[in-house]
Structure formats: structure tokens, C-alpha cells
Amino acid sequence: MRRGDVAVLSISAALATVVVAAVTYSVTALDKTPNPSALVSDGAASSWLVLTWAPSFCTAEPENAACRSDEVTSAGQTLLLHGLWSQPRDRQYCDVPQQFHDHESALPPVPLSDHVRDRLESATVNTQSLTNHEWYAHGTCAGVAPDTYFGDAAALTDEARTVLDPVLRDAVGGRLTLTAVRNRVDEAFGTGAGERVAFGCRTAPDEGATIVEVRLSLPPVVALRDDGALAPLGTLLGDAPPMAVQCRHGSVP
Template sequence: MQRGDVTVFSLTAILTAVVAAAVAFSLLVFDGDRSTLVSDNGSDSSWLVMTWSPSFCKAQPANAGCQSGELSGMEQTLILHGLWPQPRENQYCGVPQHVKEAASRSRGDVPPVDLSDEVRAGLKSTMADSSHLALHEWYAHGTCSGVTPDAFFGDALALAAQVRQTLDPVFRDAAGGQLPVSAVRARIDERFGAGAGERVGLSCLNATGEGAYVVDVRLSLPSVEALRSVDRSLDLGTLLKEAPPLKSQCGHGVVP
């Protein structure tokens, strides 16, 4: 081996070692500290999204949760879909591409997320197929929230309980008929004060041959990171009044 060859070989070895160290460091930071992989990303508001479970399976019968009976067997209640930092483009903050691809399918090799037993139990009773959906929701939305996974899901659960208490009766009363967004907003105004209803909208999906079903209720809130600074008790009425108005995706739909 010539002297020049030794020099090239040495430089190549050094560069290889540097690249390997950088890759190892990036993996260590992501994998070892996934519970605090967060980014505010300039969000100034968020949406709490709740799904009416009977409607979802009408519109998406091929969904795994509907096929397994987990969703179709649930009582008539709103279930937690997610807590989404706005604007909606705020997704997968700092998440490596291979994790993003797996999480977007809610299947595959998605790194686990550290959650307390209390939060896990709450998700199991409030979110359908929580073992998969919670991972998707964390990597897609939670990583842009500015808070830890336990705070992200814990706050979502506390807010979801208030939504259920307020709106479950509205959906149950409308079962078998049409539910206009005006009825939902009127109930929110009645419960939390005039103007709060402007922060609430509906999302609908079409079921073949049966028209549009109301699937989601979306509630506009302050940014996830600011929720407890606005109101430490997470009072839904207070938070709604501090959030921007929300345009409803549909004006009315069927409630099964």
C-alpha cells in the first residue's frame, strides 16, 4: 500500500466514523427521549375531535375497529379521536420518515410511547382501538403540541369527558334522524354561555346509498401547550371562549 493510499484510507475511515456517530446520536435522541419529542411549531390553537361511534362504522364499515366489533359494540357515546394543533399542517414534527410512514398507517414498527397507567386506562375506555390509534395520534399531532405524551393525552381525556357529558344527550336524542349543527351549538351555548357554540362544528361522511352521517364533533381550543395556562382546571367553557371560531364542515347529517 502506497503512502497516498494510507492517507485516503485514513480519511475515509474518519468520515465513516463521523457519519456513524451522527446517525447513532440522532437515533439515540429520538428513541431514548421519545416522551419529550415535542415542538410548539407556532401553533396558536387546537381542535379537540370527538367521534360518534355508530356513525363512524356506518360510513367506514371496513375500518379495523368496526370489523372487530370494538367500535360497533360500544355504547352510544362520543369517543376521543384526537387533539390536533392548528393549523392542520402541523403534523409529525421532528418524526423520522420511517416512523411517519408506519404511524400514518397506525400499524407496523411504531416506537412505543411512555404513558402512565392512569392515562392508558383512560384511553382504553375513551378511544377506540387505543393501542394503535394513540400511537398514530401522538406521532401525527402530539409531537407538534409542545407537551409530553402524558400531558397531551391526559388533557384530551379530561376535555373529552366534559364533551361527552354535554353532547351525548344531544346525539342520543337525534338518533334515527337528522342533527343540525345549530342544535349542537345551541347546547354548547346553553351549557357554557353565548358565543361558545361558534367554536364547535360537525364533520360528515357519506355512506353509500344512505346519505351523509355526522361522524365528528370538532371543538376549537387554545393551543395544546397553552391549555393549562388559560385555565388550570381545563374548564371547557373557559377554553372555548379563548379560542377562534370554527367553521362547520357540514350543516347537518344523519345520526344512527
């Protein structure tokens, strides 16, 4: 056999090895890609319903893609569903392989009924991206199926908006205190409910502390339902632990 033939055979063998390795890796990676509906873990102590005030978000993060596209701005002066987070905060990505943490776009889309997807689209923006991130990061630790998780989150968002949106709108262009919000929540849901509400603030250019989020303390996600029906928000607030105060007041764009 000539030297050139030997070289060709050697290269062919090397390429075959690379192809086999690539196929093996691909199959292994696919085997490790989780089924979103099968990732259901429990054990949380409580949960937070996290709502974002749309105008504040784009003031604090003007370069965010959803702000540059005007998707958040077009929502108007309202609270948007950010997430329903099992507590403590480190309960995230339950049974999700490490290589997919913060890379949810590489994971399968979360299966949702048309009804729940419609509810979500009225409660938030950038629905598909948010759904994948929130399910794999937080929903997998909630102990319920995706439809229940997102359906309950959207329903609670609607209920919270009826009380909180007017308070925030009345403060647009000025400052709002946590005390004022807690007093309003007490009026709507009963004494003590306001202690289950807190602000999430960020420092925005020329604004100082800006109220970006309103967070509501709730029981564990798996305990939000009573005999199969979602309990009223006031009942859930009464059954939840108080929220620690990290931001007492801030501006409202």
C-alpha cells in the same frame, strides 16, 4: 490456487460486504428512530379536540378493522376520542423522520402512566394503535409531554360527552343540525361557545351526509392548563377561534 477456490473466495467476500452493509443500515435506522418523549415541539395557533360518534364511524367505514371486530360498536352511543390536533392542520409529525410518517407502528410505544392509560381506555377504543398514531402525528407538535397530552384529551372528552352525547342520542335515526348542537353548547358553556363547534360529515351508503365527528376549537395544547391545572372546557372554548362550517346537518345512526 484453483479456479473453484477463487470463486468461493469471491462469493465469501461478496457476502461479507452484504452483511456489513446490512448491519450499517440497521444501526443507522435505529439511530434515526426517535425517542417519543423527546419529540415535543410548540408553535401552534390553536387546537382541535376531535370526537367520533361511534355508530356513525362504522356506518361510514364498515370495513375498518375496529368495526369488523365490533370494538367500536361495543362502545355504544357515545363520542370517542379521535385526537387532539394542533392547528393549522399541516402541523404534523414534528421532528419525526419522514420515513416514519404514516408508519407509526414501526416507532417505539408511547410511554404513559397507568392512570393516563386507564383514562384513555374509557375515552376511546383501540388504545395502543391510536396512541402511537396520535402522538407521532399530532402530539409531537403540541408542546407538552405524552402524559399531559393524552390525559388532557381524555378529560376534555369526558366533559364534552356530558353535553354532546344526549344531543346525538336524541337524534338517532333522524337528522341533526349544527345549529341545534351549537345552541346546546351555548346553553352549557355560555353564549358564543357554540361557534367553536363544527361537524365532520361523510357520505355513507343509503344515508347521504352522515355526522361522523364533532370538532371543538380550543387554544393551543400548551395553553390548555392554567397554573398547572387543566382549564374547564367552557373557558377553553371562549378563548379559542371560531370554527368554519363545512357540514350544516347530517343523519345520526
